[in-house]
Amino acid sequence: MVERQSPLEPVLHPGSHGNFEHGVEIILSETRPGSILQLAAWPGEEKKLMAGIHAVTGLALPDGAGGGVTNGARSVFGFAPGKFTVVDEAEGLAPAFASVVTSAIGTVTDLSHGRTAIRIAGPKAEWVLAKFFAIDFALPAFPIGAGRSTMHHDIFAQIQRTGADQFDIYVFRSFARSFWKALCHASEEVGYEVQ
Amino acid sequence: MLITCPYCGPRDVIEFTYQGDGNRQRPQPASQNLDAWNAYVYDRLNPAGDHNEIWQHSGGCRAHLRVVRNTLTHEISSTAFARGDHNSVARHRAEDKP
Numbered sequence: 001m002v003e004r005q006s007p008l009e010p011v012l013h014p015g016s017h018g019n020f021e022h023g024v025e026i027i028l029s030e031t032r033p034g035s036i037l038q039l040a041a042w043p044g045e046e047k048k049l050m051a052g053i054h055a056v057t058g059l060a061l062p063d064g065a066g067g068g069v070t071n072g073a074r075s076v077f078g079f080a081p082g083k084f085t086v087v088d089e090a091e092g093l094a095p096a097f098a099s100v101v102t103s104a105i106g107t108v109t110d111l112s113h114g115r116t117a118i119r120i121a122g123p124k125a126e127w128v129l130a131k132f133f134a135i136d137f138a139l140p141a142f143p144i145g146a147g148r149s150t151m152h153h154d155i156f157a158q159i160q161r162t163g164a165d166q167f168d169i170y171v172f173r174s175f176a177r178s179f180w181k182a183l184c185h186a187s188e189e190v191g192y193e194v195q
Numbered sequence: 196m197l198i199t200c201p202y203c204g205p206r207d208v209i210e211f212t213y214q215g216d217g218n219r220q221r222p223q224p225a226s227q228n229l230d231a232w233n234a235y236v237y238d239r240l241n242p243a244g245d246h247n248e249i250w251q252h253s254g255g256c257r258a259h260l261r262v263v264r265n266t267l268t269h270e271i272s273s274t275a276f277a278r279g280d281h282n283s284v285a286r287h288r289a290e291d292k293p
């Protein structure tokens with residue numbers, strides 16, 4: 001398999017940075033999933049699409065806007081009415097949906113090469129993200145597994161909470177380097193480690 | 196100004212795009228009724244108070260919304276999905292059938 005190039009490669013510098021004398025409070029990394037898909041149901045077909053996602057990934061989506069779930073290797077969350085982002089560490093997830101999500105149910109769009117996945121973790125993750133996005137990052141308002149669609153200036157972002165103090169952010173690949181640099185600057189004052 | 200998206204919850208107005216007056220009645224595309232087209236393009240109620248508007252949550256879930264905004268206070272008194280207003284998806288899919 002051809003090695004996929006990362007847009008972050010020139011600016012991703014592993015190690016501790018910023019004000020880390022008292023320890024790092026943020027960990028930044030690129031998760032580099034093999035598959036990032038966008039699934040959309042036709043009106044009235046949402047339950048069938050959710051059943052199809054369960055059949056292919058083993059992940060059972062909760063009901064409700066922005067609901068989601070992750071098992072570490074695979075993640076899924078709603079980002080719009082009847083629309084879901086499905087992520088897998090492994091490549092080749094799109095063909096697995098071909099016979100499940102029929103043209104009567106909805107559509108599958110493979111965005112694996114179009115999005116970059118950035119993980120921000122640590123005790124100050126909520127605090128740093130609150131500087132970027134005007135949404136509520138507190139755990140009761142943004143539970144583990146849930147997804148949110150929002151933007152930082154013109155950089156559209158889908159955010160999934162994958163842990164109590166961990167978030168995975170999906171941005172357009174062409175904006176990823178700029179967004180990564182902004183995340184690093186915002187994390188400087190609390191000390192951050194790039195892995 | 197905050198708009199409460201039915202899917203995403205309360206969000207800053209910067210995430211939304213105004214799509215125009217929600218009172219307009221678009222004539223059928225083949226209509227030659229010039230008065231109806233003139234009203235669609237030019238006639239506006241311009242109320243000092245509650246106004247029906249169409250907004251898109253372009254920086255979020257991208258749904259089109261039917262919003263009632265007070266033009267004096269910017270108070271948003273209701274938001275709902277615009278989908279279904281004209282049953283457009285169902286109509287187009289029905290017409291696609293041979």
Ligand SMILES: [Zn+2]
Nearest residue numbers: 200203252256
């Ligand atoms: Zn929304």
